[in-house]
Amino acid sequence: MECLALSNRTFEGNNNAYLFADGPDTVLVDTGDRLPGTHDQLEQQLASHGVAIEDIDRVFLSHWHGDHRGLAGPIQEESGADVFVHKADADLVRGETAAWDELTDLQMRYFDQWGMPEEKKETVTDVLDSYAWRDNPPEVTAIEDGDTFSINEYTIRVVHAPGHTAGLCLFELDDGSDNSDVLSSDALLPKYTPNVGGADVRVDDPLAQYIDTLQSIVTAEYDRAWPGHRDRIADPTERANVIIDHHEERSYRVLDALRRLGPCDTWTVSDDLFGELEHIHILHGPGESYAHLEHLEQQGCIVSEQTEYRLTDETAKRLATRDDERWPLCHD
Structure with a gap:
């Protein structure tokens, strides 16, 4: 080979x-x-x-x-x-064509759900098309x-x-x-x-x-x-194992963002994690944030209302005890 x-x-x-x-x-x-x-x-x-x-x-x-x-x-x-x-x-x-149209439609729905600004939608759509x-x-x-x-x-x-x-x-x-x-x-x-x-x-x-x-x-x-x-x-x-550890650290950071910022949408969490995004990272940043938010909601750690997420009271209490700045995932 x-x-x-x-x-x-x-x-x-x-x-x-x-x-x-x-x-x-x-x-x-x-x-x-x-x-x-x-x-x-x-x-x-x-x-x-x-x-x-x-x-x-x-x-x-x-x-x-x-x-x-x-x-x-x-x-x-x-x-x-x-x-x-x-x-x-x-x-x-x-x-x-049907598969690509379905993918594109789903991307656009997520961009709206995530709270992606219009100018960023246009930029990342052009990148994806290219x-x-x-x-x-x-x-x-x-x-x-x-x-x-x-x-x-x-x-x-x-x-x-x-x-x-x-x-x-x-x-x-x-x-x-x-x-x-x-x-x-x-x-x-x-x-x-x-x-x-x-x-x-x-x-x-x-x-x-x-x-x-x-x-x-x-x-x-x-x-x-x-x-x-x-x-x-x-x-x-x-x-x-290093990548699993990384995702536990990122889950902690996502929860910490909700603790500091209060209820907010995916784009706001992404901005807190990654800052200004350009090119393909306009997709990857909020996508990664959404993956963590969705998983944490599945675990019952957070709840969503419309497009915003907030901590549960129990998660807020547990978060305060996490000195290692990691949030154990349900698969460990």
Whole structure:
């Protein structure tokens, strides 16, 4: 397996595509985005391993985001490759108009519910439109949790890992050795904490689903993780626990904002947590805040009235006792 680093000017650092070409099959996991120059980078990196785009037999996509599936359509057009993605993300990758219209309508409803200012709505809508890349979509085959595929010396197993998106998948690698490696995509990143809430507004209680994903990574005790961005993760269990800790700290900060500010909407909480937001972070900031607010409401820690949230009396009392500035999540 070879890791191909492809430029990414917007998100969490270079995109990683993973090439399997040591055998009769030529397989790519994720493709990078469709910004100018990425296709040329991919061609050059494939050539350095003796492979051309037209040689690719199969493409596995970790999820529907444009920086991971961007070149899937052009690759399929050039090579005839089969393209696989989880069934929850398949209609978006296929470019189905109904799926994209539903996503856009849901985003706009959330923007209103969150209290996003009009000028910020316009800005983030333009950003989202510029990275949709809905033209020339691939035909796809839907996959599910537990599906297995043979790729040369590897068997890969699909592990559904929702939270960041509804259909995000890990790919466990089995090469017959004692190593336990996983392609973790955006479920586990080495530097940033993957966005939940804004990254895919279709996900119900995204924080709870993402914590479940992280805990499954802890339970799996992988030796190494190969993420969707940046460098290999040497201790996936430790990294997953760090991100769980991060979300407990953020839950505390969300509750503390409600304690200090009184009842307020999602945008106000986001502003308290993140300050002024630009570009794609106009989506990610309130989305992350909403994920925490929704989860805390599910736990009974806060209540909502219209678009505003407030602490319960019991939560206010408990919050005053939290010297560690963390709020335990229900999945610990």
